[in-house]
Amino acid sequence: MNWSSILSSSIGKKIVMAVTGLFLISFLLVHMGVNACIFKDLFDPTDNGDMFNRAADYMGKTALIRIMEVVLFAGFFVHIIQGLILEWENRNKRKKGYAVNLGNKGSKWYSRSMGLLGTILLLFLILHWWHFWIPSRFTHAGLENPILLSNNRVSHDMFKLMTVTFSEWWVVVVYVLACISLAYHLLHGFQSAFRTLGLSNTRYIKLINALGVAYSVIVPLVFALMPISMKMGWVGF
Amino acid sequence: MEHKNINLTLKVWKQKNGQSQGRFETYLVNDISTEMSFLEMFDVLNERLIKEGKEPIAFDHDCREGICGMCSMYINGRPHGPWEGTTTCQLHMRAFKDGETIVVEPWRANAFPVLKDLMVDRSSFDRIIQAGGFISVNTGNAVDANAMPVEKDKADASFAAAACIGCGACVAACKNSSAMLFLSAKVTHLALLPQGSPERKTRALNMIAQMDKEGFGACTNTGACEAVCPKEISITNIARLNQEYLYAGLTADK
Amino acid sequence: MLNSKTPAGPLDQKWTDYKGHVKLVNPANKRKLEVVIIGTGLAGASAAASLGELGYKVKAFCFQDSPRRAHSIAAQGGINAAKNYQNDGDSVFRLFYDTIKGGDYRARESNVHRLAEVSSNIIDQCVAQGVPFAREYGGLLSNRSFGGTQVQRTFYAAGQTGQQLLIGAYQALERQVALGNVEMYNRHEMLDVVVIDGKARGIIARDLVSGKLERHFGHAVLLCSGGYGNVFYLSTNAMGSNVTAAWKAHKKGAYFGNPCFTQIHPTCIPVSGDHQSKLTLMSESLRNDGRIWVPKKQGDNRKPGEIPEEERDYYLERRYPAFGNLVPRDVASRAAKERCDAGYGVGSSKQAVYLDYADAIKRYGHIEAGKQGMHEADEATVIRLGKEVVKEKYGNLFDMYEKITGENPYEVPMRIYPAVHYTMGGIWVDYELMTTVPGLYALGEANFSDHGANRLGASALMQGLADGYFIIPYTLGSYLSDDIRTASIPTTDPAFEAAEKAVQERIQTLMNIKGTQTVESFHKRLGRIMWDKCGMARNAEGLKQAIAEIQQLKKEFWSDVRIPGAIDEMNPELDKANRVADFIELGELMCIDALDRKESCGGHFREESQTEEGEAKRDDVNFAYVSAWEYKGEHQWQLHKEELEFEVAKPTQRSYK
Numbered sequence A: 001m002n003w004s005s006i007l008s009s010s011i012g013k014k015i016v017m018a019v020t021g022l023f024l025i026s027f028l029l030v031h032m033g034v035n036a037c038i039f040k041d042l043f044d045p046t047d048n049g050d051m052f053n054r055a056a057d058y059m060g061k062t063a064l065i066r067i068m069e070v071v072l073f074a075g076f077f078v079h080i081i082q083g084l085i086l087e088w089e090n091r092n093k094r095k096k097g098y099a100v101n102l103g104n105k106g107s108k109w110y111s112r113s114m115g116l117l118g119t120i121l122l123l124f125l126i127l128h129w130w131h132f133w134i135p136s137r138f139t140h141a142g143l144e145n146p147i148l149l150s151n152n153r154v155s156h157d158m159f160k161l162m163t164v165t166f167s168e169w170w171v172v173v174v175y176v177l178a179c180i181s182l183a184y185h186l187l188h189g190f191q192s193a194f195r196t197l198g199l200s201n202t203r204y205i206k207l208i209n210a211l212g213v214a215y216s217v218i219v220p221l222v223f224a225l226m227p228i229s230m231k232m233g234w235v236g237f
Numbered sequence B: 001m002e003h004k005n006i007n008l009t010l011k012v013w014k015q016k017n018g019q020s021q022g023r024f025e026t027y028l029v030n031d032i033s034t035e036m037s038f039l040e041m042f043d044v045l046n047e048r049l050i051k052e053g054k055e056p057i058a059f060d061h062d063c064r065e066g067i068c069g070m071c072s073m074y075i076n077g078r079p080h081g082p083w084e085g086t087t088t089c090q091l092h093m094r095a096f097k098d099g100e101t102i103v104v105e106p107w108r109a110n111a112f113p114v115l116k117d118l119m120v121d122r123s124s125f126d127r128i129i130q131a132g133g134f135i136s137v138n139t140g141n142a143v144d145a146n147a148m149p150v151e152k153d154k155a156d157a158s159f160a161a162a163a164c165i166g167c168g169a170c171v172a173a174c175k176n177s178s179a180m181l182f183l184s185a186k187v188t189h190l191a192l193l194p195q196g197s198p199e200r201k202t203r204a205l206n207m208i209a210q211m212d213k214e215g216f217g218a219c220t221n222t223g224a225c226e227a228v229c230p231k232e233i234s235i236t237n238i239a240r241l242n243q244e245y246l247y248a249g250l251t252a253d254k
Numbered sequence C: 001m002l003n004s005k006t007p008a009g010p011l012d013q014k015w016t017d018y019k020g021h022v023k024l025v026n027p028a029n030k031r032k033l034e035v036v037i038i039g040t041g042l043a044g045a046s047a048a049a050s051l052g053e054l055g056y057k058v059k060a061f062c063f064q065d066s067p068r069r070a071h072s073i074a075a076q077g078g079i080n081a082a083k084n085y086q087n088d089g090d091s092v093f094r095l096f097y098d099t100i101k102g103g104d105y106r107a108r109e110s111n112v113h114r115l116a117e118v119s120s121n122i123i124d125q126c127v128a129q130g131v132p133f134a135r136e137y138g139g140l141l142s143n144r145s146f147g148g149t150q151v152q153r154t155f156y157a158a159g160q161t162g163q164q165l166l167i168g169a170y171q172a173l174e175r176q177v178a179l180g181n182v183e184m185y186n187r188h189e190m191l192d193v194v195v196i197d198g199k200a201r202g203i204i205a206r207d208l209v210s211g212k213l214e215r216h217f218g219h220a221v222l223l224c225s226g227g228y229g230n231v232f233y234l235s236t237n238a239m240g241s242n243v244t245a246a247w248k249a250h251k252k253g254a255y256f257g258n259p260c261f262t263q264i265h266p267t268c269i270p271v272s273g274d275h276q277s278k279l280t281l282m283s284e285s286l287r288n289d290g291r292i293w294v295p296k297k298q299g300d301n302r303k304p305g306e307i308p309e310e311e312r313d314y315y316l317e318r319r320y321p322a323f324g325n326l327v328p329r330d331v332a333s334r335a336a337k338e339r340c341d342a343g344y345g346v347g348s349s350k351q352a353v354y355l356d357y358a359d360a361i362k363r364y365g366h367i368e369a370g371k372q373g374m375h376e377a378d379e380a381t382v383i384r385l386g387k388e389v390v391k392e393k394y395g396n397l398f399d400m401y402e403k404i405t406g407e408n409p410y411e412v413p414m415r416i417y418p419a420v421h422y423t424m425g426g427i428w429v430d431y432e433l434m435t436t437v438p439g440l441y442a443l444g445e446a447n448f449s450d451h452g453a454n455r456l457g458a459s460a461l462m463q464g465l466a467d468g469y470f471i472i473p474y475t476l477g478s479y480l481s482d483d484i485r486t487a488s489i490p491t492t493d494p495a496f497e498a499a500e501k502a503v504q505e506r507i508q509t510l511m512n513i514k515g516t517q518t519v520e521s522f523h524k525r526l527g528r529i530m531w532d533k534c535g536m537a538r539n540a541e542g543l544k545q546a547i548a549e550i551q552q553l554k555k556e557f558w559s560d561v562r563i564p565g566a567i568d569e570m571n572p573e574l575d576k577a578n579r580v581a582d583f584i585e586l587g588e589l590m591c592i593d594a595l596d597r598k599e600s601c602g603g604h605f606r607e608e609s610q611t612e613e614g615e616a617k618r619d620d621v622n623f624a625y626v627s628a629w630e631y632k633g634e635h636q637w638q639l640h641k642e643e644l645e646f647e648v649a650k651p652t653q654r655s656y657k
């Protein structure tokens, strides 16, 4: 049994999904942590995104993080491609379908819709990159005027870019919908990843299930609150 | 038990053989006692069809006690019908209301091709067992049965997994047509026993390889299999199979 | 003259001596020898696996879609073995003795002793294969007691012992398939034995999917095709269980042994209506705690709960105070029939008796309340606690009862009635399990077996596995060692051609009848005749009538049966017709055998042969023999007798008073 045959088997593919999924889950936590700095504004109206910009600046300038960024992209890439292949292959295992489907009698709709939810997230991701990542790395569109941070470093004003982006209703709606998709994707994905990696102890499964629900609710909620707070003017200049 | 007679409309999949196209056929069945089993209702219908000079409906069945795993009907969108933990043959007409329409289809999966009407070919399951679902001990090799004590909890868990009757409902219910619940039941049954541990690694690797070759899908942990399994095999077994596979995959020497 | 080929010497040395002197086949020659095995139940699967391991080229056949689905899968209770793990005085001798006595002294001593000897090895082998038997907290194997014995020697896996044992054998079989030693033919039905120069040399089988006939050569042919209880139409057997393989062998020269010996199991769920297709067994273990009764008044239509204690007749306790509800199967079954025939039956059909757990629930409830220190517990609490205990012990059986009947057995007494369960009769075999056709063997329930006139619980599984794992691997070598120079006979041989043609013609004839009555309706009518006249009680008058009726039925079948569909396709009705045609012929032989045996013994109760109190009366002077019937042509059989000699277990009259 060589590596490739193990990783390309049905379980192997799932292991790849699980490992990359858990990696993305840990990334989400970091991403959420950094972005949640915008909420400093709620407690200190004079902050005007300084804390967030400092965090973003740090992330952008640290070598390790930059390397991780590449790994992250690889993770996204593998998770997405593998996910699409899996979905495609699995669908083809039943050429002739049923007249009456089992539907929700046996499983949760979101468990069966990981491919769909994932595709929604992929589309969102492209929009999200176009909104923030591409400007910050390449085009600097909307980031023409650097600002001086409280730690005396000069940086892009990502906070400003956010407030501008989230001033549009449709953007806020799309982001919130994406967060809902994310929540459901995680609700299944979180515990499923652990099962795929072989967690079979009933006590731990219970623990992971609880953690999974908490994570799937909290993380997307925090993300969703960002565009909402900006649009509503709770956070901003 | 109070019983009454009910009238039903059946929409049943009819297909001459593996090569031909099938279609749904509608039958009205009257005066069905609620004391009948689901298959006895089919018997009554078939008797009538034969008398009328029509083709009876072919379906698999043998023990009619919920243990041989032969019966296999997908009834109103659920393998083995509406009752939990029940095979088709143990389902009784009490489960249905007068005037109801019941749709009956065969198991659907590429790995279970239809042979005729509601009968499918499940020999892929046998080939998966051939790939490693056994303990290699020739007759006469055995030591005294009590020479190897087995922790009771493990023995019980092993037994619970061994209760699988190989019916294939898990595959029929799974959106991916995955056979993982079936496989995991076998792997768990053997892996939890000390007798089964020398072959743990090859068993997991080879059985999965065979499952993939047979054209079953990959498990995405939706849980539909567990919900319809007539023997209530737990999906936790799948996690254990994953563990066995991962361990074998990481430690295999070749 | 029938030669049982029993080796000489003291009983407990026979098998050891035999094994020590039997001729062997060397490994290189085994590879050239082909063995055809019909059936993959416990007997067939274990034989196929073991012979494959030895290096023979094996072809195994079953009519189900997988060997794992053979009827053995349905056995519930357990498997006996003289392990004496409980230190309660069990031994090979005791198991041997119990089996002979339980069989009412109508089995061959040497075979039964060998069975008891190898019983221990079976458990070892099964455990090594991973059969998950029930265990105690210390991790060692658990035992339960079963009817007809005083020791705990039954190994079990909850209510699925048969399944677990068969899966073990099936896995061993599939392993040999993977290794290329066994070729498996699923969905194939054997329809004839091919005999060349007086020896069995192969079979004709029908591929049930394509409908094509196939020829398969074998240096030897093993019949492991199970029992024929379905001759009664309603039985606890699987729907497909049939006599066809055995019957074809019979017509090709294999004698049929004790065909009338049928076991009727006392605790089954009663018939609910004409639609009934099969009967479901409720494990014998239920009689350990339940009490059996009927109302004292004939035709009493009150609900069981409304019938006061003093108006209930606990007839087993009344008639058999020593054993009460635990009398052997045949006795309990007859007693239930007697009550129902006399008009005391219950339920809508009046063909049922109550199996009541109310007392057991109260008894367990009091014990449990005591354990929990609740000495003042009220009635409701006691009943609640009692139900919990009963649920733990019998929960799965109670659930099954509820699924089938829709009644809650914790609240209402269960209704039970005897049903056909097992056939002690079968193809006659000698000590080596060979039939009267050289090279043709019969194993498991298909042979006339070691159970005499009545089988003890948990002994059929033991016998099937003994035959397959530990006996045939030795005895087959004895025959094949003389056959190593016989090259495979091509299936173009005229004998194969003729056999296939005969099968073809018979199928053609059946299809051409195009009559008006369904196969099922004939089977039902046959079952009715058999049940009424050759069932739990038989008499000369009834049996003669039955023979005439069956002959008439046969005529009608062959002139008016309607089989839909075609030959060259999957056609379950045709499969069924083939089987029912054979059942009809077997039914006649069973009645002839029952008529011949004027004594009562075990499951065979001749009304003419009973004591003043209505108990079975055995006649050792005139009937201590095995009846082996030779087929002589339509409606004609010749009886051969194998006299039974009891050197060690001296016959005594059974009494349970």
Ligand SMILES: Cc1cc2nc3c(=O)[nH]c(=O)nc-3n(C[C@H](O)[C@H](O)[C@H](O)COP(=O)(O)OP(=O)(O)OC[C@H]3O[C@@H](n4cnc5c(N)ncnc54)[C@H](O)[C@@H]3O)c2cc1C
Residues within 6 Å of the ligand: C038, C039, C040, C041, C042, C043, C044, C061, C062, C063, C064, C067, C069, C070, C071, C072, C073, C074, C075, C076, C077, C078, C079, C161, C162, C188, C189, C190, C191, C224, C225, C226, C227, C236, C237, C238, C241, C242, C244, C245, C281, C421, C422, C443, C444, C445, C446, C457, C458, C459, C460, C461, C462, C464
């Ligand atoms: C409900 C029930 C419960 C029981 N419980 C117990 C118990 O607790 N303990 C106990 O000891 N015994 C029990 N028994 C009895 C025991 O199960 C059987 O006697 C035993 O399993 C028979 O095994 P076998 O291998 O001889 O035949 P089977 O298991 O019946 O196998 C017959 C095989 O032959 C094949 N076959 C038949 N005819 C053909 C043909 N023409 N062509 C090709 N293949 C053919 C079938 O496909 C099948 O594979 C029980 C029986 C029943 C009905």
Ligand code: SF4
Residues within 6 Å of the ligand: B163, B164, B165, B166, B167, B168, B169, B170, B171, B181, B182, B185, B225, B228, B229, B230, B231, B232, B233
């Ligand atoms: S796991 Fe359950 S559903 Fe799947 S084959 Fe086994 S018994 Fe049937």
Ligand code: FES
Residues within 6 Å of the ligand: B060, B061, B062, B063, B064, B065, B066, B067, B068, B069, B070, B071, B087, B088, B089, B090
């Ligand atoms: S017919 Fe055997 S499980 Fe249903």
